[in-house]
Amino acid sequence: MEVTNKYIAIKAQVDGAPHESDFEVKTESICLVVKPGSKDIIIKNLYVSIDPYQLNRMKTISASQKSSEFAVGIAPGEVIDAYGVGKVIASDNPEFEKGDYVVGLISWGDYSISQGMILNKLEPMGFPLSYHVGILGLSGLTAYAGFFEICKPKKGEKVFVSTASGSVGNLVGQYAKQLGCYVVGCAGSPKKVKLLKEKLGFDEAFNYKEETDLNSTLQKYFPDGIDVYFDNVGGEMLEAAVSNMNLHGRVAVCGVISEYTNTEKRAAPDMLNVIYKRITMQGFLAGDYMRLFPEFLSTTIDHIRTGKMHVLEDLSIGLESVPSAFVGLYSGYNVGKKIVKVADE
Template sequence: MEEVTNKYIAIKAKVDGIPKESDFEVKTEQFSLSVKPGSNDIIIKNLYVSIDPYQINRMKTASASQKTSNYAVAIAPGEVIDAYGVGKVVASGNPQFEKGDYVVGMISWGEYSISQGLILSKLDPMGLPLSYHVGVLGFSGLTAYAGFFEVCKPKKGEKVFVSAASGSVGNLVGQYAKSLGCYVVGCAGSTKKVELLKETLGFDEAFNYKEETDLHSTLERYFPEGIDIYFDNVGAEMLDAAVSNMNLYGRIAVCGVISEYLDAGKRAAPDMLSVIYKRINIRGFLAGDYMNLFPEFVSTTVDHIQTGKIHVLEDVSSGIESIPSAFLGLFSGSNVGKKIVKLSDE
């Protein structure tokens, strides 16, 4: 039975403050590249893995999200961290997968994974880079697509505000909105990102939130006629400012609260009187709620990529050892677009 040394990333202990590289370690294990007779196991060589901020909630001690949802199941120190990604089947006892198949789904922050195929699908690359299936054609893309089109129910010409607009989800929301004919404003954390939003992605306007002292008046300046749709990736003060500038029957899709992940004290409740009197719909959601849309989402998005309506933003690091710094970069705003780590060549 052939074995290899598998490297993977683990946490050393629960991470309850701001994460540091010293909170992580590269561990090794002997890993079999064969499946036992009668086994349903699938052995996967990991090629690309997604780096997502929600993972920090799984690393905390008894986080509220772990108590209320199976989406952020706790990670124990020393154990393999599962994550979305793309790989190639090395061996399979599962009749649905064969050696050489590309697969997409839950793999790990490691060089190899073992799966029973529960959250795994065969992948047809469709002539596109494999990394696209981790980001723009993966859960980040589905989050943007479903959140915008299904949760927000947009109409042509509506006024749309997107926070964290240069991130993996926000940049796509803005591009979907522009493809529909909406007026789109995004915010980001640097002058370079603001220029990217306007000059490369086609946002009508964008601003650096770090340079603004009063977000309420900032949004009033960019939306003198009010906001119809707000796609919220950050929560806290930004959500409060958006609510105060929403129009009647405004819709807010909430898919992330990154400003609160490391500092629960930053939580800010929106003006609930405005929510009531303006009849604002605020809805949290997960991409997994909309798996029925996946074929439509992929078809539409591939068409947009091929026709130039969507510019793919990826931030790719290489090597298993780069995962901790790639993860930490999400909280300092160093990434642009979807953060991915390439683990191996095919």
């Protein structure tokens, strides 16, 4: 049974900020019947994740990309893999059956063909499927592992989160509040700032676009210094955070979005500060913390069910909206986890 699979591809390597015109919708003919012995799984994609880091995979291959299995380059014209939720429509793989929901590595397309790598069966547990792309998926684990394992926070500590209304940042702030920390977030619009303070319970929040001296801004919001900085942006904000950290401060380096489109902005934190204040800056990837997934899931589900955590999703509809959704990440159009709904079940 042949069908047409639509998918999103880049026309050429993307260096600098992405534009919708960098992308195209392509089609290919695929067979929805699996070959015996192939171990193939054919998945109808339902929800796909839109993540800033994908841009780095679209660039001209650099040494840093070559060195990491997490940054495999994306070639022009090719299917782009992405985290998401789908439904199995055919399987030659003993671990998956037709009708199973799956979560993991699928693609920005109507269908994905997988051999089960980085793919798991999904039990929705009564939650919308999209939750499993964001708060109960890799974004959630990134926030949970990054905050609890890398930042090693203690109750009462002062926590700063950048891109605090983003997919990961909003969750870090919410976990930090649950732990009893003082939490300040920064975001890029008055609406987001209001949301952080009024809906998500951040102690303070500010619009970084209205600030001219980030160092002074952080001094104002952290008169007693920062113990933990969850960094999603790099650049000047990282420099200002390091300047305002307390002794034995910890920086979880999760993202560098300010530098993705402009490496000229690269952060040059004061290493003398890093020494005197015994600061630890640690990069991490959620994939290293899969052992925490059960604990993360049960904790987070409990917080959602008891109303202690809020779900911040930003849904676009239809595969064709992937390019605008992706490009919008770099202008801060999304509030919370950016997801594209590709199809109804």
